[in-house]
Amino acid sequence: MIRTALLLALLLGALPASAKPGTSVKVAVLPFQALSADVPARAGPRVTARLVSEVHATRGLALAEPPRATEESPPSPLATARAAVKEATTAREARDFARADAALGRALDAYAASAVDLTDASELADAHALHAAVRYATGRDEDAAASLAHAFAMAPGRPLPLAATSPLFAKTVERVRASHDSRPRGGVRFDSVPYGLPVTLDGQPVGTAPVRVTEVPPGVHLWRSVLPSGEAVGGVVEVVSDRQAVVTVRPAGTGPDATLARALASNRLDAAAVDAASALGRTAGADLVVFGTVAREGAGLALDAFVLAPGDKAPRRLPRLTVDAELLDAGTPLRTCVAALAARGVEAGVTESLPVTPAPDEAFAPPPAQVAYPASTGRTPSADKPAGPVPDRKPLAPIRKPLVRP
Incomplete structure (x- = not known):
């Protein structure tokens, strides 16, 4: 015992x-x-x-x-990003560039948060290209060139679909691309x-x-x-x-x-x-x-x-x-x-x-x-040129040196 x-x-x-x-x-x-x-x-x-x-x-x-x-799960960041891009597209068509710029800022932040779910880099590249077009429309050429550089970086040889909407923007895209391609x-x-x-x-x-x-x-x-x-x-x-x-x-x-x-x-x-x-x-x-x-x-x-x-x-x-x-x-x-x-x-x-x-x-x-x-191999020298004239916005200011923020 x-x-x-x-x-x-x-x-x-x-x-x-x-x-x-x-x-x-x-x-x-x-x-x-x-x-x-x-x-x-x-x-x-x-x-x-x-x-x-x-x-x-x-x-x-x-x-x-x-x-x-x-608690209910919040909306996914990827869904938030895509909704913001749609809002920016609508705002740009209405020439409400301030609203478009703000929506794209939210979209890019949401894309960064949802990168794990974003298997196609071209979607993010197109968002940066749209950001560039909005910034060019308001005369922010250096910021616009930086956005284009980000779009080129993810797909060096890929044409930007947005370039086909305007002959003037297509020429700008080509010049910025050439400058970007020459950088170390x-x-x-x-x-x-x-x-x-x-x-x-x-x-x-x-x-x-x-x-x-x-x-x-x-x-x-x-x-x-x-x-x-x-x-x-x-x-x-x-x-x-x-x-x-x-x-x-x-x-x-x-x-x-x-x-x-x-x-x-x-x-x-x-x-x-x-x-x-x-x-x-x-x-x-x-x-x-x-x-x-x-x-x-x-x-x-x-x-x-x-x-x-x-x-x-x-x-x-x-x-x-x-x-x-x-x-x-x-x-x-x-x-x-x-x-x-x-x-x-x-x-x-x-x-x-x-x-x-x-x-x-x-x-x-x-x-x-x-x-x-x-390296990407699917691009031809004229890939960013539009098929025909499409009316767009005011003339662009001269292109200055691209700026990529660290």
């Missing part, structure tokens, strides 16, 4: 203080992150889902989930967290990060990538002549979930990441929080998991699990891991001092490769 009471006391002492006898310990399983692009697609989400399933099935444990948002090129270096992610620039594949893209036309460009979780990320980068812009591809978003995801994908846990995990656990009402990484190990995968009680200042490392790449044999190891959590709580892991490297043997990113910007 004394031995049984002592054992019970030890087990209760290992559980979180909030877990009372006869109640289930609430466990929040946070998304596992892949550490390299050679981890099979969506392996992290699959590991997370398998752990959630085991928590559901284990006696004494209950799954803790954050409350679901009930720049470059973009792509790094990624995790490393090895495939990247596209203006819709064209340029390799896997880290990679340095040379001979990039000055102006704005669209980039896009897909994380091992299956989440697409993207943005707009501005290139300046004779300079190299740097883009780091990594999990997007703000808040504690994004902070923890970026830390795990970087193979580094620090105080900020632990605080983020604690915050997520508290939001979900969890007694324990489990999170970790997925790395390649030979032909299979290695799972490095951690557990903490919200408020802890350091995570506890759980025993490393080795499974096959398809997670076919992952059932038993994951079940054993969850059973240890049910029996011992945070004591199932070993305390680590910050910062922690989840996968100590994971290789560093290789040196960056170098590729040239994929």
Whole structure:
């Protein structure tokens, strides 16, 4: 009897203080992150889902989930951008250039926010061309030339459909294009967290990060990538002549979930990441929080998991699990891991001092490769010239030197 009471006391002492006898310990399983692009697609989400399933099935444990948002989602930035372009087009036709300029400013901001959903760079290029036409109409020639330069940058050999609406604008487009084409090129270096992610620039594949893209036309460009979780990320980068812009591809978003995801994908846990995990656990009402990484190990995968009680200042490392790449044999190891959590709580892991490297043997990113910007080949010298005369606005002021803001 004394031995049984002592054992019970030890087990209760290992559980979180909030877990009372006869109640289930609430466990929040946070998304596992892949550490390299050679981890099979969506392996992290699959590991997370398998752990959630085991928590559901284990006696004494209950799954803790954050409350679901009930508010309606706001309109997508891409829809906002397209609506603003329509408004600008209508305003320009009515010669309300101030309204058109303001609408295009909103459109370009929305396009930047929705770059991940914008797979065709020509749509953004046409918005910049429309912005140029509006600015020329009000005598803002230098600003207009800068907008045209952005339109040319994303598709160097593509004709601008808007040029066909006016012989005068078509000539201006040709002169600004010639000036833009003569300017020195720049470059973009792509790094990624995790490393090895495939990247596209203006819709064209340029390799896997880290990679340095040379001979990039000055102006704005669209980039896009897909994380091992299956989440697409993207943005707009501005290139300046004779300079190299740097883009780091990594999990997007703000808040504690994004902070923890970026830390795990970087193979580094620090105080900020632990605080983020604690915050997520508290939001979900969890007694324990489990999170970790997925790395390649030979032909299979290695799972490095951690557990903490919200408020802890350091995570506890759980025993490393080795499974096959398809997670076919992952059932038993994951079940054993969850059973240890049910029996011992945070004591199932070993305390680590910050910062922690989840996968100590994971290789560093290789040196960056170098590729040239994929040139467009579909343009002829007369591609921007209109088919016939179309009435337009007042004569344009003389073209001054193009200005591209840094």
